[in-house]
Amino acid sequence: MEMNGTPSQLGYHMPAEWEPHSQCWMGWPERPDNWRGNAVHGQHVFAKVATAISMFEPVTVCASVAQWANARSQLPPNIRVVEMSMNDSWFRDTGPTFVVIKAQSNSDNPEQKVAGIDWNFNSWGGVDDGCYEDWSLDLHVARKILGIERLPRFPHTMILEGGSIHVDGEAFLSGTCLTTEECLLNENRNPNMTKEHIEDELKAYLGVKKVIWLPRGLYGDDDTNGHIDNMCCFAKPGVVLLSWTDDETDPQYERSMEAFSILSNATDASGQKLQIIKLHVPGPLFMTDEEADGVAQDGEAKPRLPGTRLAASYVNFYIANGGIITPQFGDKKWDDEAVCVLSQAFPDHEVVGIEGAREIVLGGGNIHCITQQQPVV
Numbered sequence: 001m002e003m004n005g006t007p008s009q010l011g012y013h014m015p016a017e018w019e020p021h022s023q024c025w026m027g028w029p030e031r032p033d034n035w036r037g038n039a040v041h042g043q044h045v046f047a048k049v050a051t052a053i054s055m056f057e058p059v060t061v062c063a064s065v066a067q068w069a070n071a072r073s074q075l076p077p078n079i080r081v082v083e084m085s086m087n088d089s090w091f092r093d094t095g096p097t098f099v100v101i102k103a104q105s106n107s108d109n110p111e112q113k114v115a116g117i118d119w120n121f122n123s124w125g126g127v128d129d130g131c132y133e134d135w136s137l138d139l140h141v142a143r144k145i146l147g148i149e150r151l152p153r154f155p156h157t158m159i160l161e162g163g164s165i166h167v168d169g170e171a172f173l174s175g176t177c178l179t180t181e182e183c184l185l186n187e188n189r190n191p192n193m194t195k196e197h198i199e200d201e202l203k204a205y206l207g208v209k210k211v212i213w214l215p216r217g218l219y220g221d222d223d224t225n226g227h228i229d230n231m232c233c234f235a236k237p238g239v240v241l242l243s244w245t246d247d248e249t250d251p252q253y254e255r256s257m258e259a260f261s262i263l264s265n266a267t268d269a270s271g272q273k274l275q276i277i278k279l280h281v282p283g284p285l286f287m288t289d290e291e292a293d294g295v296a297q298d299g300e301a302k303p304r305l306p307g308t309r310l311a312a313s314y315v316n317f318y319i320a321n322g323g324i325i326t327p328q329f330g331d332k333k334w335d336d337e338a339v340c341v342l343s344q345a346f347p348d349h350e351v352v353g354i355e356g357a358r359e360i361v362l363g364g365g366n367i368h369c370i371t372q373q374q375p376v377v
Contacts, residue, residue, distance in 0.1 A: 001152045003115060006204040012099040012115060012154075013207025016169025016234065017319045018346075020376040021057050022114075024320065025145060026050055027089030027370065028063035028071045033301040034088060034132070034363050036294030045359045046089070047074045049318075049325060049367055052352045054079050056320035062086065062141075082148065087123075087138045088131075090365060092229070093161035094121055095372035096142040099154070099207065102171075114375050115152040117205055118142040119160040124224050125188035131223055131364060132301040149374070158201055159189045163227040163369050167206055168237040168268060175208040176268040178234065182216045182226030189225075210269035214259045218243055218281070219252040221311035223302065223364035230313040230366070232259060235277065235345045238268055243313045244278035252281055279341055282331040285310040291362055304362070312358070314338035316366035319373070324349045327357030327366050 003010065028046065029035045035042040050059050054076065062084035063071035072081045086094065096116030121138055123130030146153045166178045183189070184198055193201075199211045217226025224230075232242045242259055245252045256278075263274050292306040314334070317326040324342050328335045335353065343351045360366050 003152045003154050007099045007115065007117065007154055008204050008207040011101045013101075013171050013175060014097060014099050014167045014169070015375050016167060016236075017373055018236070019169055021321055021373045022376040023058040023060055023374050024053050024318070025091050025095055025372040025374060026059065026061045027084075027086055027091045027094075027141075028061055028067050029089040029363065030064060030067050031088055031132075031301065032296040033298050034295065034304070036291055036304075036362060041359045042363055043070070043074060045354065045356045046370065048354055048356070049370065050079055051076055052325050052354060053318060053320050053323070053371070055352075056323035062091075084141065084144055085137045086141055087135050090369050091141065091372045092163045092365075092369045093124070093224075094138040094141040095162065096146055096153070097162050097165075097206075098373070098375050099205075100375050112375070112377055114377050115154060116142060116146045117154045117156060118146070119156050119162075120158055121161065122159050122189070124161065125186070129188040130302075134300070154205065156201070156205060158193065158198070160184070161224065161227065162372065163224060163229040163365070165202065165206065166228050166233045167208055168234045170237055170269065171207070174269050175206070175210075176234075176237075177202055177206055177208045177211045178214070178228050178232055178240070179211060180214045180217045180226045180228050180231065183224060183228070186225045208269065212263070212266050212268075214262060216255050216258065218311050218313050219250075219255055220309040223311070227369075229368045230311055230316050231255075232263070233315055237270070238272045239275045239277065239345070241277045241279045241315050241341075241345060243315050244280050246280070250284065252284075277341065277345055279314050280334050280337055281314070282312050282329040282334040283310070285312050285329060285331070285358065285361070287362060310358070310361045311364075312361045313366065314342070316368040317342065318367050318371045319346070319349070322349055324351045325367055326351060326353055327360070328353040328355045329358050329361070330355075
């Protein structure tokens with residue numbers, strides 16, 4: 001069912017990711033021009049992520065007709081596997097952005113209603129700058145998910161990916177959204193929209209009152225043009241986690257310092273100053289010759305070149321019902337540090353590290369990028 005009007009007009013807002021979920025949605029990777037070894041390695045790690053999340057909440061994995069049986073065989077029985085066509089498996093960006101409204105029911109408890117925003121999508125940059133040439137199947141992912149769940153749909157013509165926004169979940173138009181100018185103001189997204197126009201749309205559709213713009217995302221995150229979910233996220237209202245490095249020779253240092261300065265001088269929609277928790281990046285990590293050779297470089301997708309710096313970040317984690325599913329990159333010092341920092345930031349959650357998350361980074365994202373939470377009804 002398509003909704004008339006904007007979510008905020010009807011009382012909806014985007015909840016925080018730490019609020020209760022009814023389930024998590026994921027896709028299943030298969031395209032050989034993005035995932036090395038015909039996606040065998042990537043599928044193994046996707047299965048580990050899905051299995052870890054399923055310890056805390058239900059998980060639905062969507063796989064193509066060619067991959068359904070393979071996905072079913074690699075996933076535990078408690079995970080639902082449904083058939084769905086897609087161009088690639090980045091459900092944070094192609095799936096719906098869920099919004100909620102609390103309405104009084106006949107009982108003493110309020111009833112929460114859920115709907116989804118179906119943003120436009122152009123493969124992170126269109127024909128010239130996008131990650132692959134054909135994204136026609138991805139355009140229907142959000143609508144299919146909402147159809148399966150029989151949830152109302154808010155269609156939008158603005159090109160936007162879920163990984164480019166992060167909210168604190170404060171309701172009744174008192175919420176705050178984080179994003180980056182590098183992505184949302186990129187000419188390869190919405191060249192005819194001004195910053196003010198885009199901000200107005202975020203407020204109207206996410207139900208937020210304020211947008212905090214960071215100039216740039218993580219260094220090396222060229223696939224998404226600097227998504228916020230690799231750079232900075234809310235841990236709770238008034239508290240953010242920021243990708244960090246102390247190495248002044250690292251190109252990431254300038255970006256982290258730039259973001260730290262802006263966040264230090266910012267307030268959220270309620271007027272409170274932000275507490276900043278630094279989450280050190282791993283490495284730096286680079287794509288090896290072997291990893292690049294395993295990708296079918298046929299010209300349909302953005303090339304994966306040896307020596308490319310990987311956009312690896314511990315900020316790119318998933319918050320489940322009582323769990324934090326975080327990437328581990330094989331850099332023991334910073335892997336262990338990330339688990340420690342996240343355990344302190346989320347004391348009521350169990351932190352679960354996913355070994356081998358480098359495989360997801362090789363494809364252009366990480367755990368937050370391949371997941372999409374559905375709020376509980």
